[in-house]
Amino acid sequence: METKFKARVQDIKLDYKIWLANSEGNGILGDGKWRMLKLISEKGSLKAACDELGYTYRRTWGNIKKIEDFFGFPLLEKHRGGAEGGSMALTEEGKLLVKAFDRFHSDADAVIQKGFNDFLNELSGKE
Amino acid sequence: METKFKARVQDIKLDYKIWLANSEGNGILGDGKWRMLKLISEKGSLKAACDELGYTYRRTWGNIKKIEDFFGFPLLEKHRGGAEGGSMALTEEGKLLVKAFDRFHSDADAVIQKGFNDFLNELSGKE
DNA sequence: GGTGGATATGCATTTATTAGCATATCGCAA
DNA sequence: TTGCGATATGCTAATAAATGCATATCCACC
Numbered sequence: 001m002e003t004k005f006k007a008r009v010q011d012i013k014l015d016y017k018i019w020l021a022n023s024e025g026n027g028i029l030g031d032g033k034w035r036m037l038k039l040i041s042e043k044g045s046l047k048a049a050c051d052e053l054g055y056t057y058r059r060t061w062g063n064i065k066k067i068e069d070f071f072g073f074p075l076l077e078k079h080r081g082g083a084e085g086g087s088m089a090l091t092e093e094g095k096l097l098v099k100a101f102d103r104f105h106s107d108a109d110a111v112i113q114k115g116f117n118d119f120l121n122e123l124s125g126k127e
Numbered sequence: 128m129e130t131k132f133k134a135r136v137q138d139i140k141l142d143y144k145i146w147l148a149n150s151e152g153n154g155i156l157g158d159g160k161w162r163m164l165k166l167i168s169e170k171g172s173l174k175a176a177c178d179e180l181g182y183t184y185r186r187t188w189g190n191i192k193k194i195e196d197f198f199g200f201p202l203l204e205k206h207r208g209g210a211e212g213g214s215m216a217l218t219e220e221g222k223l224l225v226k227a228f229d230r231f232h233s234d235a236d237a238v239i240q241k242g243f244n245d246f247l248n249e250l251s252g253k254e
Numbered sequence: 255g256g257t258g259g260a261t262a263t264g265c266a267t268t269t270a271t272t273a274g275c276a277t278a279t280c281g282c283a284a
Numbered sequence: 285t286t287g288c289g290a291t292a293t294g295c296t297a298a299t300a301a302a303t304g305c306a307t308a309t310c311c312a313c314c
Contacts, residue, residue, distance in 0.1 A: 003220065003223060004198075004200055004220050005198070005220065005223070005224070007199075008197070008198055008199065011149060011150055012147050012148075012149075012155070013147065013148045013149065013150060013152070014145070014146075014147060014148070015145075015146055015147075015148050015152070015154070016143065016144060016145040016146065017143060017144050018141070018142075018143040018239065019141075019142055019143065020139050020140065020141060020142075021139075021140045021141070021142050022138060022139075022140065023138055023140060025140070025142070027142070028139070045290070045291095046290080046291070047289085047290055047291080048290095056272080056273060056274070057290090057291090057292095058272095058273080058274075058275090058292095058293085059271095059272065059273075061291080061292070061293080062293090065292095065293095070135070071131075071132070071135055072134075072135065073131050078290095078291065078292085079280090079281090079290090079291080080279070080280040080281070080290070080291045080292080081279080081280035081281025081282065081289090081290080081291085082280085082281055082282045082283090082289090082290085083281085083282050083283060083288085083289090084282090084288095084289070084290070085280090085281090085282095085288065085289030085290030085291075086280075086281090086289075086290035086291045086292095087290075087291090088290090088291080093130065093131050093132065096130060096132070096249075096250065097132070097250065099249075100246050100249040100250050101246065103245075103246070103249065104242045104243065104245070104246040107238070107242045107245075108143075108238065108239055108242055111234070111235065111238040111239075112145065112235055112238075115231045115234045115235055116231065118230070118231070118234075119227050119228065119230070119231040122223075122226075122227040122230065123223065123224065123227050172260070172261095173260080173261070174259085174260055174261080175260095183302075183303060183304075184260090184261090184262095185262095185263085185264095185302095185303080185304080185305090186301095186302065186303080188261080188262070188263080189263090192262095192263095205260095205261065205262090206260090206261080206310090206311090207260070207261045207262080207309070207310040207311070208259090208260080208261085208309085208310035208311025208312065209259090209260085209310085209311050209312040209313085210258085210259085210311085210312045210313055211258095211259070211260070211312085212258065212259025212260030212261075212310090212311090212312095213259070213260035213261045213262095213310075213311085214260075214261090215260090215261080255314105256314095257313090257314085258311105258312105258313095259310105259311105260309105260310090260311105261308105261309080261310075262307100262308080262309070262310095263306100263307085263308080263309100264305105264306085264307085264308100265304105265305085265306085266303105266304085266305080266306100267302100267303080267304075267305090268301105268302085268303065268304085269300100269301080269302070269303080270299100270300085270301070270302085271298105271299075271300070271301085272297105272298080272299070272300085273296100273297080273298070273299085274295105274296085274297075274298085275294105275295085275296080275297090276293100276294085276295085276296100277292100277293085277294085278291105278292080278293080278294100279290105279291080279292070279293100280289105280290090280291080280292095281288105281289105281290105282287105282288095283286105283287095283288095284285105284286090284287085284288105
């Protein structure tokens, strides 16, 4: 049985976000900051990562501080000065956090994508 | 092997949102609006539902309009006037949409909760 | 035919987010 | 020892989002 939804189904996109929050419900680490951590690590530089993603250095720096304040230890080694001006790299803890979130996220991606397909089928009346 | 994260793990909460968007990426229907639709249906009234959830009538009305504009047909039957002042009830399409999103959401809830537990264990160094 | 209470909608105001500017610090290399 | 480029941080301006009025419309019931 077809439904009125069928005609619109191909225009429906799915989006979702997962994030960690503190006990007051304030966001600590989510998709955006996670991707940023990975890119900083890859580039070895906060500035370079911000330039690539189009984020402001100021804001991203504040985000990193929030995450580290929550955990109570640094996720990034920061180096100032030198020929290159400075650099950043993930600490061991930073690497572990990114790796764990990677796995979490890719598991969630798969399941949510499948659930979305089922959802669209159900809307269309295919079951 | 224990990690520095272990001491903070019990303070990490998980939150996530799933929503449908149009092709421009604008949000159409997400967790909040979905819950609101269900409550309107339950109460038979937009005003009563807003009062209960603490949302403003003005804003919620606009949200409903956005959803219906996207789909091109109504999800709610609206009645004005009468002894009670007016009422709302889900249309057949509205019921189908809520039901499909219900299933989608509960599937996602289960998997994400499990993924989060695994994530915390991984952070703690339990594997 | 007037009342009450909910739907319907515009608009001004307040509040929260984000962007952007300015400026200080650091340390290698020329 | 001076310059360069990135990290570090305060503060203000611009945007976006939500709130809060105000007001009109509708209609069963008395």
